[in-house]
Amino acid sequence: MTTATDPEGGTFRPSMLIYDSRYRSATIQIVALIGFLLLIGWLVSNTVQNLADLGKSVGFGFLTEPAGYDINQRLLDYDSRDSHARASLMGLLNTLLVAVLGCIMATIVGVIVGVLRLSNNWLVARIMTVYVEMFRNVPVLLWIVFSMAILIETLPAPSAFRGDEPSASMLLGDSVALTNRGVYVPEPLFGRMDEEGHPLTWRQGLGDIHLFGEAWFRFDVSLELVVFLSTLIAGILVSRLIGQRADRIQNSTGVRPKTFWLRAAVIVVPSVIVLWLMGFYLGKPALRGFNFDGGTHLRNSFIALWLALSLYTAAFIAEIVRGGILAISKGQTEAAAALGIRPRRIMSLVILPQAMRVIIPPLISQYLNLTKNSSLAIAVGYMDLTGTLMGITLNQTGRELEAVMMTMLIYLAISLAISGAMNVYNNRVKLKER
């Protein structure tokens, strides 16, 4: 941009460091670097001094000490004798769980709302506008505590399900219970047993594999899940092969063989057979004593956080989707129509591929926001990374510096991973120009 026309030669004078454009940028950068290092040094020396005054040392030994607190929702086995490191891992997994489920739900709701906002139906479009403005303009923390209050205050207590004429009843054929202590849903189980633990059928599950012994990152792999997933993936691959064969036939003869049912069957049938062979059944929740037993217990804190985060983010995603569709000029639709493409195909072949290019980058940054906002879990007592590592672990060990720094670094790593994925995608779909 700048073209330096300084005279060549001459002796070097110190003032040239500032006034000679050949050296000036180096000078500025070195001064900036020194200033930055001084700032860091100042902060570090203050910290060392303060910690020494408080009689604290810096170290990560606390991570191997027993945590001594319980985590009510855990994805791997954990008890209070496990180390702080494992407790933090539970927190991280909970964060990732609510983030992933939140992203999925937010995308579904957001796309539907965004498309409906463009609907020809005036009333539907207005309702969607109200939804978007309502969620966008109220803090997400308020939505989280609000959903928590709704779950606790409006749902019936488990005792309401008891008695001859209960005031509340379970949904979907006695398999889902909405209570103010959480939602109970059926849980997938393998190999039905009778009361004494004897198998009732010859079809049995495969059990778990225990990995990594007693290390803090140990985990069990469910063999049923592995078998089921590999069958499913194999089915999808075969179905894709069938699709490719259909493409070839279409390209050579112009007639596309009907493959929909075949492709569906290739995916579904083997998976169902495998599930049946492993003795798959759903363990339904049932009322025992004062509470529900069996099934999977989705806690209020999880549901409130999940709903609030996904509905809040969905409002933003809806705007992104709407903007993306509006960004495609009408000429594209008209040109496609002029080529004789049918309206539904216009959407899937012409508009959406182009709109995706506009939609995806801000969409991913919304995923990023949702993941970061999931740290508000602490407001409703959901034990995510903030609740474990930066919450109870911090309070119990008094290691503010290490705990807060580790939490920040973990979140940073998640964010960088997401935005890295976004960059890869962006480069793939970028219009190749010039």
Place this chain on the structure above:
Amino acid sequence: MEDLSYVRTDMLPERDPPASEVGVIGWLRMNLFSGWFNSILTVIALAFIYLVLAAIIPWLWSPTWGAGSLSACREIIAELGKEHGGACYGVITERWQQLLFGFYPEELRWRPILTFIGLFVALAPVLFNETFPGKMLWFTGAFLFLAPWLMWGGPIWTPLLVAAGPALGFVAYRYLVSVIGNLASVIVAVLIPVLFWLFLVGPLSQAIDGVVPLGIEVVESRLFGGFMLSVWIGVVAIAISLVLGVILALGRQSDLLIVKYLSVGFIEFIRGVPLITLLFVASTLLNIFMPPGTNFDIILRVMIMATLFASAYIAEVIRGGLAALPRGQYEAADALGLDYWKAQRLIILPQALKISIPGIVSTFIGLFKDTTLVSIIGLLDPIGLTGSIRADANWNGIVWELYGFIALLFFISCFSMSRYSMWLEKKLRTDHR
């Protein structure tokens, strides 16, 4: 042409369009019942609206403004014979001032109100630069120093001395520029106010106050709370982060590698971590990072972290503005022979900042909503206050009225700001699509 049996010789009069195509019926047919699918959607939507309103309106309509406690509310509602209960507005009547001002002393509440009004007057020439005269910018400048004084109180001399800092720097620049050259005098002009603020303002203002005591009552920041706290944190953080954001954005766009990577590192770090972790830094770590003996109070620490947080986002907004300027502007500035700072000051930044205003407003909305997070580290913003109100035996168990009131306050302010931002975007978009 003689074999034609009939040729019309006069024009037919224009006929009215059929009744089903115009007016209310036409509109209904066009927008609500244009096909079977749309008709089904309309019916579902109507049913949905009816269900929601039927649930909410009877609850909302509840004459409990005078009730002094939740049980009093329930008595009133029971007397009216309502089945599904009703809202208990007594808590709003009793506590709305607390929700707005926190524990700010009652007789001094004119000060935050005055600051709030002043904020609008100060922002008017920036936000509506065509309607209001540019001379009002002088008030905006003065307001930067007046507002903190009004909020926290203390001797009048402190804001005056703080304002004197930049003036001193400017005077120094004027005198030194011919003696030691441009760059050196700029450095001196920046250093003088900073050193002056750090070392001289405190003692000087105390000394003058000892001679001429003139000031208003000091209000400690732990008394700040409610909606006022949210607004105050948001406004202070955005105001300071504008300066930091411009510097960071220029740093990120700069050709100097080290400066660029320092800026990128800072921006990406702040944007990559949740605000709540930064607030935890404020509540647990910031005093450890400062020299021994420093003790900022928690609200000040939160403001520092919120400012750093906002400056990363503002930097990205301004970078967007810088990138949106046509390349010709940069080249034209170069062609005129302007150096980097002159080009930025006279050509680039005025345009880039102007097109960044909608983005800055959105960042402010986001930050303003995020200030509710301070309730997690124990500050009494509106959400934090709901806890302390519920701790009162009279209002134990009240939920919806408080959340509804807070949500309404946030909705009104955020919605109007986002409308302003959209209006401005429309005004700034000069290409007509």
